[in-house]
Amino acid sequence: MKKNILTKLLLSVLLLASALTNALAGGMPVKKGKYILSGSISYFRSNDLWGGSGKVVKYPSNGYFSSTSVSLYGEYGISRRFTAVVTLPYLVNDFILEDGINSVSGLGDAEVGLRYYLGNIGFKHYFGLQASAVLPLYSNATLGFSKPAVDAKISYSGSGKLGSKSISLGGDIGVRQYFESEGPFQFKYSGNFSYYIGKKDQIGVGVSGAISTSINKTVNPNILINKDYSFTMASLNYGHNFTPKLSLFAGANHILVGRSTGRGNSFLLSVITKF
Numbered sequence: 001m002k003k004n005i006l007t008k009l010l011l012s013v014l015l016l017a018s019a020l021t022n023a024l025a026g027g028m029p030v031k032k033g034k035y036i037l038s039g040s041i042s043y044f045r046s047n048d049l050w051g052g053s054g055k056v057v058k059y060p061s062n063g064y065f066s067s068t069s070v071s072l073y074g075e076y077g078i079s080r081r082f083t084a085v086v087t088l089p090y091l092v093n094d095f096i097l098e099d100g101i102n103s104v105s106g107l108g109d110a111e112v113g114l115r116y117y118l119g120n121i122g123f124k125h126y127f128g129l130q131a132s133a134v135l136p137l138y139s140n141a142t143l144g145f146s147k148p149a150v151d152a153k154i155s156y157s158g159s160g161k162l163g164s165k166s167i168s169l170g171g172d173i174g175v176r177q178y179f180e181s182e183g184p185f186q187f188k189y190s191g192n193f194s195y196y197i198g199k200k201d202q203i204g205v206g207v208s209g210a211i212s213t214s215i216n217k218t219v220n221p222n223i224l225i226n227k228d229y230s231f232t233m234a235s236l237n238y239g240h241n242f243t244p245k246l247s248l249f250a251g252a253n254h255i256l257v258g259r260s261t262g263r264g265n266s267f268l269l270s271v272i273t274k275f
Contacts, residue, residue, distance in 0.1 A: 106143050229259055
């Protein structure tokens with residue numbers, strides 16, 4: 001039972017980190033020869049569980065799950081339309097039950113891919129298509145599926161006015177397939193809206209989630225075959241631009257509804273630089 005719960009929560013944490021990376025990237029093009037680099041740290045804690053039927057249950061013996069994730073993201077402009085992207089996460093996870101603290105840490109699933117910028121509308125609304133390889137960088141199976149995968153998504157970034165204030169919009173829809181007979185196959189989505197309260201400050205709201213499906217829907221002590229779950233998450237964030245090339249973002253997320261995953265909150269801090 002302990003391994004079953006742990007695996008589902010780890011998958012949720014990985015997708016929370018993925019959602020943050022997607023929000024930083026979006027559909028806005030990176031010029032040829034230019035870079036975007038981002039360092040992010042997130043903390044997630046869950047005291048309750050969404051069961052397989054969607055009902056909330058408590059951890060045994062007042063236990064809980066927490067995870068700290070440090071992620072590096074980079075994007076480099078190869079040409080006017082193509083960029084190279086890479087994401088490298090490091091995870092520290094603690095799972096508390098009646099038999100004490102179970103802690104595991106290490107590199108997670110790296111993502112290496114290419115983004116193609118499809119075009120724009122009025123130089124205010126940009127669209128991009130990305131394909132990536134997902135590569136496990138760990139031997140400890142409790143850090144993920146331990147299987148490679150392919151990931152594809154389409155992204156949008158836009159800007160405009162709401163009254164006298166500037167706004168920005170973004171979102172993406174994507175799928176991921178793991179190279180194993182039972183998958184899983186995952187559908188992921190996110191959207192965000194930001195409102196500029198000043199020349200350098202913005203506040204925003206967002207929603208994101210995932211649906212992971214597999215022909216194997218049973219809960220088994222073998223952590224590699226617990227692959228069927230879903231969740232929807234809401235977010236609130238704040239951003240500050242120190243300079244046109246240096247920004248800071250902070251945010252909080254709450255899982256609104258789920259199935260076979262943890263119910264909890266996460267807190268995010270990210271620094272983005274362009275050069």
